[in-house]
Amino acid sequence: MIPLLLLQMSWAAGTQCVAKGDHRKPKPGELAYQKGDFLTIVDTSTKKGYYKARHNTTGEEGLVNSTKLREREALRVDPSLSLMPWFHGKISGPEAVGKLQPAEDGLFLVRESIRHPGDYVLCVSFSGEVIHYRVIYQDNKLTIDKTQYFYNLIDMIEFYSKHKGSIATTLLKPKQKQGTKSAELELSKTGWLLDITKLKQGETIGEGEFGAVYEGEYMGQRVAVKTIKCDVTAQAFLQETTVMTKLQHKNLVRLLGVILHKGLHIVTELMTKGNLVNFLRTRGRSVINSVQLLGFALDVCEGMEYLESKKLVHRDLAARNVLVSDDGVAKVSDFGLTKLDLKVSDNVKLPIKWTAPEALKKEKFSTKSDVWSYGVLLWEIFSYGRQPYPKMSLKEVKERVEGGYRMEAPEECPSGVYALMKICWEQEPRRRPAFHKLREKLEGEVGKCSLSPGAECRDGIRSASGC
Numbered sequence: 191m192i193p194l195l196l197l198q199m200s201w202a203a204g205t206q207c208v209a210k211g212d213h214r215k216p217k218p219g220e221l222a223y224q225k226g227d228f229l230t231i232v233d234t235s236t237k238k239g240y241y242k243a244r245h246n247t248t249g250e251e252g253l254v255n256s257t258k259l260r261e262r263e264a265l266r267v268d269p270s271l272s273l274m275p276w277f278h279g280k281i282s283g284p285e286a287v288g289k290l291q292p293a294e295d296g297l298f299l300v301r302e303s304i305r306h307p308g309d310y311v312l313c314v315s316f317s318g319e320v321i322h323y324r325v326i327y328q329d330n331k332l333t334i335d336k337t338q339y340f341y342n343l344i345d346m347i348e349f350y351s352k353h354k355g356s357i358a359t360t361l362l363k364p365k366q367k368q369g370t371k372s373a374e375l376e377l378s379k380t381g382w383l384l385d386i387t388k389l390k391q392g393e394t395i396g397e398g399e400f401g402a403v404y405e406g407e408y409m410g411q412r413v414a415v416k417t418i419k420c421d422v423t424a425q426a427f428l429q430e431t432t433v434m435t436k437l438q439h440k441n442l443v444r445l446l447g448v449i450l451h452k453g454l455h456i457v458t459e460l461m462t463k464g465n466l467v468n469f470l471r472t473r474g475r476s477v478i479n480s481v482q483l484l485g486f487a488l489d490v491c492e493g494m495e496y497l498e499s500k501k502l503v504h505r506d507l508a509a510r511n512v513l514v515s516d517d518g519v520a521k522v523s524d525f526g527l528t529k530l531d532l533k534v535s536d537n538v539k540l541p542i543k544w545t546a547p548e549a550l551k552k553e554k555f556s557t558k559s560d561v562w563s564y565g566v567l568l569w570e571i572f573s574y575g576r577q578p579y580p581k582m583s584l585k586e587v588k589e590r591v592e593g594g595y596r597m598e599a600p601e602e603c604p605s606g607v608y609a610l611m612k613i614c615w616e617q618e619p620r621r622r623p624a625f626h627k628l629r630e631k632l633e634g635e636v637g638k639c640s641l642s643p644g645a646e647c648r649d650g651i652r653s654a655s656g657c
Contacts, residue, residue: 201241204411204444204459205231206262206381213258221245221252228262228381229254230409246381249388249409262381264436271373271432273425273454274343276300276364286313287320289365296362300325300343310343312350316358323357341419345452373428374450382435384408384447384457389415395464400427401453405460412460413446417453424454430525431456436500441493443513443523461513461521469514470575480604481639482518483571487607488632489520494564495625497522498557505555507563508544509570543578547592548619558619564628565614572607573600606635 201207209227216222221243223229228246235242235253243254265271278289280302290297293315303309303324310325312334323334325346331339332346335356340346351361366372377383392405401417418424431454434445449455463469466486470478490512497504504525511524540550546562548554566578579587579597596615599608610631616622623631 200234201231201256201261202438202440203231203233204446205438206246206447207231207243207254207259208262208381210258210260213254216252219253221250221254223254229259230411244409246409262435265376265380265382265432267429267432268371268376270369270371271376271428272367272370273373273428273450274300274347274421275366275370275372276347277343278365278367280304283311283313283322286311286322290315290320293318293320294363296359297365298361298363299365299367300347312346312357314357314359314361321358342421342424342453344421344424344450344454345419348451377448377450380435382431382445382447384449386449386451386455389413389449389455389457391415406457408446408457411446412462413457414460415449416456416458418456419453421453427454427456433502433525434458436502437496437525439493439496441489441519441521442496443521458523459515461523462516463514463518465510466512466514466520467509467570467575470509470571474574475602478574480602481636484607484632484636484639485518486512486514486520487568487571488629488636490522490564490567491625491629491632493520493522494560495629497560498625503555503557504560504563505549506541506544507560507567508541509567509575512567542584543587546619547617550588551592554619556619557624558622561614561622561625561628562619564625565611568607568611568614569597569600572603576600604635604638606631606638610635 207229209223209225209229212224213220213222214224221229223245229243230246231241232244232251233242237253239256240253241256242251244251276299278286278299278301281289282304286299286301289299290313295316297315299313301311301313303311306324308327310327310332312323312325314321314323325332325334326336331341332343333339338349338355340349347361347364349355350357354360364372374383388409390407392407394402394404395414396403400423401419403414403416406413406415418427431445431448438444443461444459446457446459449457490507494504494507504522506524507522511522512520513523514520542550544563544566546559549559569578570576582590594617596612599605599611610628614622614628
């Protein structure tokens with residue numbers, strides 16, 4: 191029989207766990223907690239079967255017995271999960287009144303205005319009546335009274351749930367649209383909802399298409415926070431968040447949780463060296479050698495092998511979506527397009543230079559289309575961050591690739607690595623290798639590279655021998 195401790199999965203620092211029972215009388219050095227409390231693993235311990243952990247509410251640290259905890263569960267991918275369960279879309283005033291019965295003070299919903307397209311209506315029960323407040327959309331902001339302005343509906347509902355402002359009563363109880371579930375409630379129950387008051391906001395480190403990314407600190411840990419203010423986009427990004435709750439791998443950027451405050455904030459570990467394409471461009475050949483390039487290629491391959499094992503398709507693999515940690519490890523990020531289904535149902539703009547021909551033509555996505563993208567990413571790595579298909583228009587790329595054209599090897603690229611790129615670019619998806627096969631071949635390439643004694647290969651210093 192296998193001892194219980196051997197069955198215990200080892201947890202990496204940052205793993206979120208839930209207490210299975212109370213531990214109210216801790217010994218010196220141990221952490222006190224109650225059943226259902228959320229704890230973060232900080233480090234392993236010399237004491238067998240124990241970890242050092244931090245309490246997510248109190249911030250206190252101490253030793254915990256691993257058998258008394260379970261790992262925080264992932265969220266189920268559920269299309270009915272909504273950040274705005276109180277939003278009922280295009281319904282009439284009388285319909286809204288009917289939904290808010292029996293009338294309770296503070297019961298509310300939001301609907302689209304039929305009389306004023308583009309505006310909304312906040313419908314609130316008070317003193318046995320339903321009051322309708324027109325929400326005007328003006329200069330990209332929302333307002334009821336032209337004194338208080340909001341970026342989005344989530345922001346507005348959050349404000350009026352705490353302050354009466356110019357409406358008859360604070361909002362006390364949302365009337366959920368039939369068929370929706372509150373994302374806030376599900377995130378809270380599973381421990382993925384973080385507390386805005388524990389987040390220290392730092393400087394902006396990037397401007398994405400959907401909002402800013404800034405550096406911060408959450409209960410002593412350095413984090414990156416992606417902010418999404420637009421309601422519709424925030425709802426779409428809930429998909430990315432749900433997928434990320436399922437993923438735990440050293441080569442995937444780790445989700446800490448989300449904050450709902452003036453939109454959606456996705457909180458992840460901080461990757462201090464930025465994205466891989468900029469990392470390579472700003473350092474170049476004089477700083478980074480082939481061994482390091484192979485290391486990055488292997489990191490990404492291992493992350494993708496893990497996604498492959500989970501039957502998840504990334505659909506947007508490129509060097510811009512790979513981040514580099516403080517200690518020089520590459521991790522796959524941006525799971526916004528990751529899906530279990532293999533068809534694009536959401537009119538997204540596909541990154542043509544990285545997308546496999548069958549995915550562009552027939553919207554057929556699979557692990558094998560990710561392998562094609564990985565071939566392009568390998569080309570990016572070994573060209574030190576150059577734009578793929580240099581000097582070619584997107585139309586030209588599409589036509590020529592379909593006709594059999596493939597990029598030439600980047601300058602000084604090892605022949606074995608270029609051979610890997612070419613098998614990733616096989617026209618027939620079934621002829622492309624799986625990620626575990628690619629990893630084996632890359633490990634062989636790493637074995638061919640010899641470093642001089644004591645030379646470093648991952649910290650940005652070129653080895654004496656090169657490769």
